[in-house]
Amino acid sequence: xxxxxxxxxxxxxxxxxxxxxxxxxxxxxxxxxxxxxxxxxxxxxxxxxxxxxxxxxxxxxxxxxxxxxxxxxxxxxxxxxxxxxxxxxxxxxxxxxxxxxxxxxxxxxxxxxxxxxxxxxxxxxxxxxxxxxxxxxxxxxxxxxxxxxxxxxxxxxxxxxxxxxxxxxxxxxxxxxxxxxxxxxxxxxxxxxxxxxxxxxxxxxxxx
Amino acid sequence: xxxxxxxxxxxxxxxxxxxxxxxxxxxxxxxxxxxxxxxxxxxxxxxxxxxxxxxxxxxxxxxxxxxxxxxxxxxxxxxxxxxxxxxxxxxxxxxxxxxxxxxxxxxxxxxxxxxxxxxxxxxxxxxxxxxxxxxxxxxxxxxxxxxxxxxxxxxxxxxxxxxxxxxxxxxxxxxxxxxxxxxxxxxxxxxxxxxxxxxxxxxxxxxx
Numbered sequence: 360x361x362x363x364x365x366x367x368x369x370x371x372x373x374x375x376x377x378x379x380x381x382x383x384x385x386x387x388x389x390x391x392x393x394x395x396x397x398x399x400x401x402x403x404x405x406x407x408x409x410x411x412x413x414x415x416x417x418x419x420x421x422x423x424x425x426x427x428x429x430x431x432x433x434x435x436x437x438x439x440x441x442x443x444x445x446x447x448x449x450x451x452x453x454x455x456x457x458x459x460x461x462x463x464x465x466x467x468x469x470x471x472x473x474x475x476x477x478x479x480x481x482x483x484x485x486x487x488x489x490x491x492x493x494x495x496x497x498x499x500x501x502x503x504x505x506x507x508x509x510x511x512x513x514x515x516x517x518x519x520x521x522x523x524x525x526x527x528x529x530x531x532x533x534x535x536x537x538x539x540x541x542x543x544x545x546x547x548x549x550x551x552x553x554x555x556x557x558x559x560x561x562x563x564x565x566x567x
Numbered sequence: 568x569x570x571x572x573x574x575x576x577x578x579x580x581x582x583x584x585x586x587x588x589x590x591x592x593x594x595x596x597x598x599x600x601x602x603x604x605x606x607x608x609x610x611x612x613x614x615x616x617x618x619x620x621x622x623x624x625x626x627x628x629x630x631x632x633x634x635x636x637x638x639x640x641x642x643x644x645x646x647x648x649x650x651x652x653x654x655x656x657x658x659x660x661x662x663x664x665x666x667x668x669x670x671x672x673x674x675x676x677x678x679x680x681x682x683x684x685x686x687x688x689x690x691x692x693x694x695x696x697x698x699x700x701x702x703x704x705x706x707x708x709x710x711x712x713x714x715x716x717x718x719x720x721x722x723x724x725x726x727x728x729x730x731x732x733x734x735x736x737x738x739x740x741x742x743x744x745x746x747x748x749x750x751x752x753x754x755x756x757x758x759x760x761x762x763x764x765x766x767x768x769x770x771x772x773x774x775x
Contacts, residue, residue: 405716405719406664412656414653418653418657420653420656420657420660421660421664422659422660422663422664424659424663425656425657425659425660425663426656428652428655428656428659429652429653429655429656430652432651432652432655432656433652443640444636444637444638444640444641445622445626445628445637447636447637447640448620448628448633448634448636448637448640449626449628449633451630451632451633451636452628452629452630452633455630455632455633456614456629456630459667459671463667480705481705481709484712486708486712488705488708489701489705491699491701491702491705493697493699493701494699494702497688497689497696497697497699500694500696501689504692504694508613511613
């Protein structure tokens with residue numbers, strides 16, 4: 360078994376943080392090469408994205424949350440996807456919102472504004488995808504709205520999906536730190552996000 | 568308990584198809600009003616999106632797959648999210664790919680080209696979001712690449728995530744039919760998609 364990551368990227372970090380919370384160690388290879396992925400990795404992986412988990416039978420599992428679910432099924436404690444139906448649903452809901460409304464929005468700003476990603480406006484494509492400057496402004500709006508919604512949720516609950524730390528917190532933390540790199544972290548008026556961030560960023564697993 | 572849907576929209580359809588596969592009936596209300604959602608629904612739902620499941624204790628669960636997981640936890644048979652770790656991971660991976668690379672891409676074309684969605688380039692926003700014409704062409708590329716990848720996968724497997732029907736097939740079918748409405752269904756060269764579509768669209772659950 361091997362986990363393929365791209366050093367500084369937020370999506371592989373979601374998996375590494377999940378594994379750290381579970382106390383699991385998995386052989387890991389960084390297949391990043393600057394702003395590109397190594398050719399050998401791209402040739403072997405039809406999905407052209409990290410993270411990617413390769414099982415011993417050769418099965419390739421992509422998508423951060425799919426890899427996390429693989430390990431959750433084998434190592435259910437501590438549960439990071441919920442215990443009962445309602446918890447499970449709320450965690451799934453908030454994890455997806457953090458990914459789609461937060462992480463993808465920060466990525467939209469990043470991908471469409473950084474010179475190193477010219478003609479790579481979308482990840483995972485083997486053909487050129489031009490940057491779209493209008494997505495930078497739209498992405499900034501999305502990020503602002505996302506952190507506003509997150510602040511409202513965290514005003515009511517200690518963690519993103521309720522009373523317990525979950526994968527929703529992992530995706531939200533990786534989104535926050537990615538936003539910080541791009542200059543889009545929420546300002547001090549998001550007091551509930553700030554309280555939550557201080558708490559979650561102090562977990563040992565965040566040191567990945 | 569009540570499920571809020573928007574008649575013709577693909578995301579609520581994913582939930583309705585899932586419930587039909589499980590043989591479950593849930594009180595349902597269509598909160599669509601032409602190309603808008605009803606004001607009463609928007610005032611009650613901070614997420615401003617359908618589908619939305621309201622539990623008897625007032626909890627609101629958004630995101631199609633979160634609602635499906637709620638019912639999967641309460642009614643595990645037949646399993647539509649997988650039985651073992653590997654199946655679970657592959658279904659999660661393909662379901663997310665179908666949503667992000669397929670359904671969201673078709674939605675990108677639809678939202679950014681239809682006059683009824685002027686200033687509503689993204690769903691769920693209470694502020695105007697201008698359409699971005701460049702996303703129409705980019706979205707068409709994404710849809711073509713998605714159906715190409717899906718065809719390659721279905722050349723190897725009877726169903727989207729392997730040997731058994733799963734939520735990945737539900738999202739893929741709703742994506743296909745949405746693409747057909749927008750004129751983006753794959754052409755006849757995608758023979759494996761065509762074989763799969765004929766089979767899955769014939770399931771009684773697809774009649775929703």
